Amino acid sequence: MSLTLYYHPLSSFCMKALMALYENATPFTPHLVDLGGAAQRAKFIELWPAGKFPVLRDDARDRKVPESSIIIEYLLQHYPAPQGAHCAVSGARTGFGRTILAAMSAPQNLVRL
Numbered sequence: 241m242s243l244t245l246y247y248h249p250l251s252s253f254c255m256k257a258l259m260a261l262y263e264n265a266t267p268f269t270p271h272l273v274d275l276g277g278a279a280q281r282a283k284f285i286e287l288w289p290a291g292k293f294p295v296l297r298d299d300a301r302d303r304k305v306p307e308s309s310i311i312i313e314y315l316l317q318h319y320p321a322p323q324g325a326h327c328a329v330s331g332a333r334t335g336f337g338r339t340i341l342a343a344m345s346a347p348q349n350l351v352r353l
């Protein structure tokens with residue numbers, strides 16, 4: 241898979257990027273970063289010296305994209321949604337926020353509508 245999002249589920253900036261990915265059903269690999277762990281922090285800082293997430297890695301274009309708003313613009317430019325593609329989470333009750341939270345905790349439950 242070309243796209244990897246380095247994120248933490250409790251970060252609102254990461255939620256912005258996750259919403260853009262889930263809303264368009266863009267395939268990506270979620271990579272949870274625990275900045276509290278010294279080894280994970282060091283590895284993440286190697287990837288992105290500012291040490292702030294989210295960061296999107298795009299192997300297909302050999303790009304690292306930081307900053308939630310820039311990630312969203314990058315996705316719109318390079319990975320627009322296929323027409324009619326929207327997704328939801330199986331078993332999620334109504335409510336956008338609930339859907340996003342469910343998707344973050346169990347991305348395998350995402351379904352295409």
Ligand SMILES: N[C@@H](CCC(=O)N[C@@H](CS)C(=O)NCC(=O)O)C(=O)O
Pocket residue numbers: 251252253254275291292293294306307308309
């Ligand atoms: N302007 C950045 C802000 C990113 C940001 O501040 N992320 C926080 C998490 S919500 C972070 O990485 N904090 C870790 C730190 O500062 O050590 C964006 O929009 O992505």
